[in-house]
Amino acid sequence: MSTWLTLGRGFVLGVVAFSMVGVITAAFVLLERKVSARIQMRVGPTRTGPHGLLQTIADLVKLVMKEDVRPEFADPVAFRLGPMLTAVPAVLSFVVIPFGAPLVMRDLNVGIVYFLAVPGMTVVGLLLAGWASYDNYSFLGGLRSSAQFISYEIPRTLAVVTVVMLAGSLNTVDLLEAQKTVPYILLLPLSFAIYMITTLAEVNRVPFDIPEAESELVAGYHTEYSGFRWSLFFLAEYGALFAAAAFATLLFLGGGNGPVLPAVVWFVGKTLVVVFVFMWVRWTLPRFRADQLMRLAWKVFLPASLVNLVLAALVMMAVGR
Amino acid sequence: MMASDVLFVVFGVIAAACALYGVLTRYLLRSIVALGAFLTAVAGEFYLLAADFVAMVQIFVYVGGIVVLMLFALMLSTSGERQPLAGSDRRGLSALLAYALGGMLVWASVGAKFPAVLDRLPASVPYLGRALLGEQLFAFEFLGVILLAAVVTALALVRSERL
Numbered sequence: 001m002s003t004w005l006t007l008g009r010g011f012v013l014g015v016v017a018f019s020m021v022g023v024i025t026a027a028f029v030l031l032e033r034k035v036s037a038r039i040q041m042r043v044g045p046t047r048t049g050p051h052g053l054l055q056t057i058a059d060l061v062k063l064v065m066k067e068d069v070r071p072e073f074a075d076p077v078a079f080r081l082g083p084m085l086t087a088v089p090a091v092l093s094f095v096v097i098p099f100g101a102p103l104v105m106r107d108l109n110v111g112i113v114y115f116l117a118v119p120g121m122t123v124v125g126l127l128l129a130g131w132a133s134y135d136n137y138s139f140l141g142g143l144r145s146s147a148q149f150i151s152y153e154i155p156r157t158l159a160v161v162t163v164v165m166l167a168g169s170l171n172t173v174d175l176l177e178a179q180k181t182v183p184y185i186l187l188l189p190l191s192f193a194i195y196m197i198t199t200l201a202e203v204n205r206v207p208f209d210i211p212e213a214e215s216e217l218v219a220g221y222h223t224e225y226s227g228f229r230w231s232l233f234f235l236a237e238y239g240a241l242f243a244a245a246a247f248a249t250l251l252f253l254g255g256g257n258g259p260v261l262p263a264v265v266w267f268v269g270k271t272l273v274v275v276f277v278f279m280w281v282r283w284t285l286p287r288f289r290a291d292q293l294m295r296l297a298w299k300v301f302l303p304a305s306l307v308n309l310v311l312a313a314l315v316m317m318a319v320g321r
Numbered sequence: 322m323m324a325s326d327v328l329f330v331v332f333g334v335i336a337a338a339c340a341l342y343g344v345l346t347r348y349l350l351r352s353i354v355a356l357g358a359f360l361t362a363v364a365g366e367f368y369l370l371a372a373d374f375v376a377m378v379q380i381f382v383y384v385g386g387i388v389v390l391m392l393f394a395l396m397l398s399t400s401g402e403r404q405p406l407a408g409s410d411r412r413g414l415s416a417l418l419a420y421a422l423g424g425m426l427v428w429a430s431v432g433a434k435f436p437a438v439l440d441r442l443p444a445s446v447p448y449l450g451r452a453l454l455g456e457q458l459f460a461f462e463f464l465g466v467i468l469l470a471a472v473v474t475a476l477a478l479v480r481s482e483r484l
Contacts, residue, residue: 003324007328075350078351081354109445113374113381116381117378117384120380124354124384127393127396131350131392149389153385
């Protein structure tokens, strides 16, 4: 009997994670439009609902009702598989986010490795989508995204390694416990900087959004997609954005630790601040060129993160922990 | 049957089906994607066998790294070509190699004494770290040297082609 209960619980949690990503995407699209509008001295959507709050819901209805177009020469299997393989890892990364001490779907012993590993599967989806579309823009977008992801993955992981060394655990709940007194942003500021910048690259946001640079690639890997399949890419993008911000909160900002208010409020509040910073950067900075992007990854961030790792290890040895 | 037993069988079936498809299909791209699915299913088996760290590293390195690199290489080399592969003209040799390797694996797994599956280990990472930097240090370093040699060789090959 408990077999079916366990499996059913897993299924329900999956549905919850998917719905969460859906709601977060709807909210973030609106937030992004409002933030971008304010930064550019506009007002953003105002007509649909009070202060334009229902704009994304209306957009969503429109998207679902749109015709699903598939280019004539597109590979039928890969074309369908691409958006799914892009969206699912973004949803999967929600499994290990500890919203408050008991509010975590699955408290893995290796939650941090899980978070580094699972979103990496997104690239397979992007590559497939770009290749299947049979279109030069999509193809280039897919290739660029994978090259970028692999390059920035290394300094990002090395930055997270310093956090793991300091906490002495790969478990997300233990990590929060270790940051009870001092959040790691104060102890490891360089790791935080490297994590934030490389994360911008990993979630394909300006100034690192070369894979979907409008001025040169139309829309990159999702050029040929429309309707619901296209919205799956959006789901993946904003789901990954929230997950990355949540992990910045978890790794460096002390997660749900904070006075008075319950842990969930602190956690979501800090995460939203990080998300706002990501959006702020996106609408303030121009885009890098593809070669600048690669040079930055291999010649600046990789050495910087290695030096950071060695420094952190030396300091920890000197302090004696 | 426990839930983990059900999932173990499910992951096993997925892994076997994906492996077969990956070998049988004539489309290189589909075969690589099937390999990715196979590796993910094997990661699921690792997790159910209480090797959670190995499961995560399996996804991290193999799905996120190796499969992506394979796709990348495929797309850079035959970007315009989508035809199915022609059959190999060295079938005999391939079959011999495959059967020899398969036979070795079967022989090794029949002869081996597997320890009983424990309940969840408290944390496998410390054990793994000590083993890699302790008793297995030589093998660990040796693998590093082999990988370095592979990288240098690849660079040398590319360079000689350009000259």
